[in-house]
Amino acid sequence: MTAIASNLGHVKGQLPATVTLVAVSKTHPPETVMEAYDAGQRDFGENRVQEMVAKQAVLPQDIRWHQIGSLQRNKVRQIAPFVHLIHSIDSLRLLEEVDRQAQLNGRVIDVLLQFHIAQEETKQGMSHREVDEVISAARVTGMDGIRIRGVMGMATFTDDEAQVRAEFRALREAFLRLKREHFAADDAFDTVSMGMSGDFVLAVEEGSTMVRVGGAIFGRRG
Numbered sequence: 043m044t045a046i047a048s049n050l051g052h053v054k055g056q057l058p059a060t061v062t063l064v065a066v067s068k069t070h071p072p073e074t075v076m077e078a079y080d081a082g083q084r085d086f087g088e089n090r091v092q093e094m095v096a097k098q099a100v101l102p103q104d105i106r107w108h109q110i111g112s113l114q115r116n117k118v119r120q121i122a123p124f125v126h127l128i129h130s131i132d133s134l135r136l137l138e139e140v141d142r143q144a145q146l147n148g149r150v151i152d153v154l155l156q157f158h159i160a161q162e163e164t165k166q167g168m169s170h171r172e173v174d175e176v177i178s179a180a181r182v183t184g185m186d187g188i189r190i191r192g193v194m195g196m197a198t199f200t201d202d203e204a205q206v207r208a209e210f211r212a213l214r215e216a217f218l219r220l221k222r223e224h225f226a227a228d229d230a231f232d233t234v235s236m237g238m239s240g241d242f243v244l245a246v247e248e249g250s251t252m253v254r255v256g257g258a259i260f261g262r263r264g
């Protein structure tokens with residue numbers, strides 16, 4: 043067994059079967075992604091469009107590619123033909139562009155609304171009010187090219203477990219509120235993307251349905 047297969051097994055062993063594992067392969071070459079693929083992994087996350095497009099072209103077509111990093115509107119066109127889930131919707135204008143490019147490709151693209159839950163100023167994401175505005179605007183204009191599947195967030199990078207737990211809990215509560223207020227009749231609104239190598243066990247305890255794990259699978263980024 044390769045180290046990557048063994049790491050994957052170790053991470054999966056800590057996840058309930060209902061939680062989706064996105065293996066974050068950013069900065070790792072296609073051969074490394076293939077090792078995880080050969081061990082059965084199919085969901086992979088990338089944060090740079092260029093890199094995702096290059097890997098998608100040379101790797102098996104049944105891989106589900108997740109866009110997890112901040113996404114510029116002028117790059118949406120490149121991933122629209124194949125991307126499986128965009129985790130990083132952080133403005134109405136970005137969502138409008140995803141909708142437009144999806145329709146040009148005859149697709150419906152699944153998306154998550156990224157919340158700002160961390161203390162750090164640098165982490166992207168929207169406030170509760172901005173999220174409500176995006177949902178309302180999406181309702182008014184229709185947007186047949188997108189399907190809002192849930193929420194995503196990144197906790198503060200800190201050793202303070204109580205703080206990380208509280209941030210994850212707040213994201214889960216935001217998801218439940220949106221479900222109640224906007225998506226009660228929509229079974230597809232079912233995803234809470236939270237948890238990375240350092241905090242995915244906490245995230246799952248706080249209700250994550252999808253974790254994004256890089257280092258714990260692929261080792262230190264090269």
Ligand SMILES: *Cc1c(COP(=O)(O)O)cnc(C)c1O
Pocket residue numbers: 066068089110111196237238239240254255256257258
């Ligand atoms: C890099 C990255 C991850 C994975 O981080 P690790 O600490 O390597 O597990 C998860 N989510 C986002 C948004 C990332 O950019």
